[in-house]
Amino acid sequence: DxxxxxxxxxxxxxxxxxxxxxxxxxxxxxxxxxxxxxxxxxxxxxxxxxxxxxxxxxxxxxxxxxxxxxxxxxxxxSPSDSMIPPERAYIAVLLPMTGDGSVYAAQIEKGISMAFQRSADLLPQCPERVLFDTRGGVDGLIEAAAQLASDPRCIAVLGPMTSRETAEIAGIASAGGLPFLSPSATSSEIDRMGDFVHRLVPGGTDEAVVMAEVAVRDSGCTRLAILHSYTQASVSQAEQFAATVTRMGAQVVATRGFNVEDTDFKDQIIAIRAQRPDGIFLPVTAWEAVQIAPQLRFYSLDVPMFGTSGWDSDVVLRLGGEAVEGAVFTAAFGTGSLYPPTARFVFNFRRQFSEEPTLLAAQGYDAAGMILTAWSSGCRTRQSLEDFLKELDHYDGASGRSTVGARTETRASWPLVRITGGEALGVE
CATH class of the missing domain: 1.25.40 (Serine Threonine Protein Phosphatase 5, Tetratricopeptide repeat)
Structure with missing residues (x-):
């Protein structure tokens, strides 16, 4: 004894x-x-x-x-509580690289590999990335997940790919105290499966609601106008913006619409100007924005402009000029996005792989970025990484502004861009 x-x-x-x-x-x-x-x-x-x-x-x-x-x-x-030397620790990537879903898994893995290459250039001790192929089946998934849970060198897992697969490994994650972060699972049921099981959630709250908050809360507008096209999406965003503005105690003093083929907005602008607004919401496309903005200035309606992700195109910078200076709008993932984290990701992805990135690649990049950010901040054990993920409010990355699991914070759902000095800058 x-x-x-x-x-x-x-x-x-x-x-x-x-x-x-x-x-x-x-x-x-x-x-x-x-x-x-x-x-x-x-x-x-x-x-x-x-x-x-x-x-x-x-x-x-x-x-x-x-x-x-x-x-x-x-x-x-328990391995989850033991400190593994940094040079021995690794982060597993658990994806179906062969079999069903391999085409989508390859996109995610490219984004993950980019994130690790970037961190290797910046961090003195970047953890190793080890790829495990689930072969597209449940048996391969369970076998690999159990192997990782029992290996003390594995401190986190990026994967699995689908919501069903993530549900399958929930018990293994909890029993082994090993954090799993799926870049692409979509079911909110995962958020209720307990500790150590997570999913990356790209922004999803309506952008018109976010822009109403920006206009009223951040910019201090109290008398807002709306100029929208007669398309279903634009009309819907105008209605949601107006409802949110009213709920927040401000006013929508004028609302005008136009047909998509219109290029002369004189009548609408003059009618809006008569109501003396202190801001204008423009849920329009980038091409429409660069036609409307100069006319607002020409007809002496010089007020802050608030847009939606339709503005998120290099067309705004190339053709908008001084007329779009100061405009604020939401950004969504796209290869032409002006949002700085997205634009950098797209540029580097094209340079490395000679192809266009997908949203799945961006989500893989961001999920890896979350784990590597935790590592760089000193989280070197399974439990400390788990605590980091549970406490993370939001993450601004290539896919936009994301959260870990479903969150109720409206403003955490869409990244914002402001045109300043002829450049597109992210808004904190």
């Missing part, structure tokens, strides 16, 4: 017990359980093997018994 030994001899005895148990056949382990100091080590070895075999349900039963009989023992032994 280690209680009868010196501290150094007791440590040797424990290490010897743990190393010997590894070589004992699984069928013989239960016979070694005795009500003495060896029992928790036997239980831990049984738990570790069942996790590595993918037998999550039975592993959780053993874990519960271990916690009940020996509180705190698992915390001392």
């Amino acid at each position: 280690p209680e009868w030994l010196s501290e150094s001899d007791a440590d040797r005895a424990r290490d010897l017990a743990a190393s010997c148990l590894v070589s004992i056949p699984s069928g013989s382990l239960p016979d070694l359980r005795r009500q003495d100091w060896l029992e928790p080590y036997v239980l831990f070895e049984i738990y570790r093997r069942r996790m590595s075999e993918g037998d999550t349900d039975r592993a959780l039963l053993v874990r519960s018994e271990l916690d009940r009989l020996y509180p705190g023992f698992l915390d001392r032994m």
